[in-house]
Amino acid sequence: MEKLNQLRNLLRPTSTLLAGAGGEPCRGLATFLREPRRRFSTESEQREDATVDNFFETPDTGAAYRKLLGITKQTLKSDVINLLDECKLSLDDIRVNYDRSFAPIGMLVQFRSRHEIDRAFKLINRKGRLHKLERVDRSQWEFTTNYDGKTLLLQGLPRQAIPEDIERFLSGCQYDPSSIQLFYRQGFPDPIRMATVSFPSRAQAMNAFIAKNRGFCLNNQISVRVLQ
Template sequence: MNLLRNAIKSHRPIRVDHRNLRFSLFLRDSPRPFSTEPQQPSQDTPKDPFLRTPSTGLVYGKLFGITKHTTKSDIVSLLEGCNVNLDDMKVDYNRTYMPTGMMIQFPSRYAYDAAIRAINRKGRLYKLERADRSQWDFITPYGGKSVLLQGIPRNALLDDVERFLSGCLYDSSTMQILVKPAFPDPIRMALVHFPSQTQAMHAFITKNRSFCLNNQISVRVLQ
């Protein structure tokens, strides 16, 4: 009899409390509680504002490592495929007209990133860093139309410099005589503006290492 009773008990259906079941389903399916607390930013959100810059729009960088012999065409070749041209570049000169770097205007962040990759791949002598638009606006664009004459004698007059430039087409009204501190004597320079790049290059080709009075003059085209 005991065995029969145990067998009967084991075959009783299991009763489920439907009230508890409905409550559990409600908790599982109910939306998250409303909160007035602001959501915490994702840990993956970049903190650098530049990294959040849209892929479109101008981006500026400054290229370090250039010398007085570096031309814009050299950098255009270096950054081939980055969608920059000669008008997108300005050389930053110090007070003695030695280049401290080259500002470059990129059409997008993608172009800037491509330039970083190009420099890492084939131009390790250069370094590109992010720059502000204000730095671009501050730099005077010479555009290959200005020439710097270095080594002018201390006793040379403006007429002597003009005779040195005989045969060149330039704007004499904008010529500036400058002095570069040096030891043992300061170096006199002249900044001369030309109407075109062709005329400035002609002056470089025909006058570089020529003499003004007894001094040999170095001629350099400013980029």
């Protein structure tokens, strides 16, 4: 008999189950059951990401920007073009992001659309490289200097070096004398004297690099690098 009563309780109408202790309907539970089922998914997060992406896009051209992380000092723009070969990038679509000591910390890439960014993600995953694309806005792209392979960085200059000493060091090379900039950067144990010099073309900058790297300026051996 007791089992029969338990069976009756299980078969009671839904309205009975919604009632409270005093027989009053449990409004909270009833409302919950009447409401459409909420979507506990990442849909809202995706919409938020899409809103952020729209903010970072250039409205008139649809261009979008990302920073490629995981590069080394030896990574060239051409390496990035080969890595993302299906995105049809050019040298003008890539700018190297240097820190104050001119160590490369990433490469800014200009894509024509978000579709190209999706393709870049797939290429990186498929090729198994230890790279990552990080979202950046257009202002970071515009404020990043594009040296374009036409600027040399001279490192290890003597403390007493002046622009005329740099001109003597670069004797025989075609460059812009007015572009010479001398400065210090933090080093160990002493700050390092550096200079940047601009050249009319990539070829002339590369020729100067080949001819002058490890040359001497006032008895100091100078390290020369091409800034991309």
